[in-house]
Amino acid sequence: MLVHSIPTNAGYDFASDVRAGLTRPDQKELPSKYLYDDVGSALFEVISHLPEYGLTRADERLLRRHAKEIVERVPGPVAVAELGSGSGKKTRWLLEAFCRRQRTSYYPVEISHAALVMCERELSDIDAISIVGFEREYLDGLLEVAAYRKPGQHLCVLFLGSTIGNFDRAAGVDFLAEVRSILQPDDSLLLGTDLEKSGSQLLQAYDDELGVTAAFNLNLLARVNRELAADFALDHFEHTARINSEARSVEMHLVSKRHQVVSIPMAEVVVEFQEGETIWTESSHKYSSDEIFDTARKAGFRCEVQWIDEQWPFAENLLIAE
Numbered sequence: 001m002l003v004h005s006i007p008t009n010a011g012y013d014f015a016s017d018v019r020a021g022l023t024r025p026d027q028k029e030l031p032s033k034y035l036y037d038d039v040g041s042a043l044f045e046v047i048s049h050l051p052e053y054g055l056t057r058a059d060e061r062l063l064r065r066h067a068k069e070i071v072e073r074v075p076g077p078v079a080v081a082e083l084g085s086g087s088g089k090k091t092r093w094l095l096e097a098f099c100r101r102q103r104t105s106y107y108p109v110e111i112s113h114a115a116l117v118m119c120e121r122e123l124s125d126i127d128a129i130s131i132v133g134f135e136r137e138y139l140d141g142l143l144e145v146a147a148y149r150k151p152g153q154h155l156c157v158l159f160l161g162s163t164i165g166n167f168d169r170a171a172g173v174d175f176l177a178e179v180r181s182i183l184q185p186d187d188s189l190l191l192g193t194d195l196e197k198s199g200s201q202l203l204q205a206y207d208d209e210l211g212v213t214a215a216f217n218l219n220l221l222a223r224v225n226r227e228l229a230a231d232f233a234l235d236h237f238e239h240t241a242r243i244n245s246e247a248r249s250v251e252m253h254l255v256s257k258r259h260q261v262v263s264i265p266m267a268e269v270v271v272e273f274q275e276g277e278t279i280w281t282e283s284s285h286k287y288s289s290d291e292i293f294d295t296a297r298k299a300g301f302r303c304e305v306q307w308i309d310e311q312w313p314f315a316e317n318l319l320i321a322e
């Protein structure tokens, strides 16, 4: 077992993204990737255990049940890259199956340092694995992983947990096409997608009774306070989840409870909020099982197999690069 980390080269600028997002003339927004600092990554782990949030358990059930078949369908020798691995807990089922077949290199790509550390710790005891973590954005990390590829080696990319849903549908296709452009024919992409379900089930999943998702969302303002010396009063904002029927998504917002002015010195901006005005922090688009075949095709893949969970509508899709 070898564990090694490639540290961040921060290809993004938190301060300028915060300034751009909060000075938008219409809907203020903050990119969802910034939800995952050390606190946010820890809170997301807790969310994945909440009874209301069945998504992670559905993903894990499918991976556990079908790991052997997935690995048999992925031609070897193979290196495995995971985009946004989080703690990597449910990836264990796949990696153990890959490592039973051959010694396997695993490359988690994570924007969150804390998630990458959790992931490396979680999976390092697997026999015949070597782990090289990249603290990078998805495509930057994947490009570097592809440069490690040995002659004749296939790449299997994992994009689990329905993180694809954070992109709107068109941007999701564009993103998958970018992934495809880094791959070679017959490389594979295992894509987890949360499927459409009732509005009430979604609202509970994204606004749980304990308030963990609310804390996860509000932590974004706390992060702006910590890292950019801002003066957000957290109790002047509240978390809300909203269904966007047209987009077939659930959105997380932070609602300003009053008229207020917030100063963010390190982003060189002062922001005024009206009472009821929101900051849009995340969207999670939900898919129909059929449309994934079309999404895959538009991005240069074919969807070879789809497995659907019986308890929580969620699909694991094995895409092969054409």
Ligand SMILES: C[S@@+](CC[C@H](N)C(=O)[O-])C[C@H]1O[C@@H](n2cnc3c(N)ncnc32)[C@H](O)[C@@H]1O
Pocket (backbone or CB within 6 Å): 032, 033, 036, 041, 044, 048, 056, 059, 083, 084, 085, 086, 087, 088, 109, 110, 111, 112, 115, 136, 137, 138, 139, 160, 161, 162, 163
């Ligand atoms: C919804 S969580 C899913 C985690 C895990 N894959 C799962 O299924 O439980 C998304 C993960 O992607 C990471 N992430 C978000 N945006 C990213 C980006 N642009 N580049 C790399 N990682 C990102 C986050 O830090 C977080 O760990």
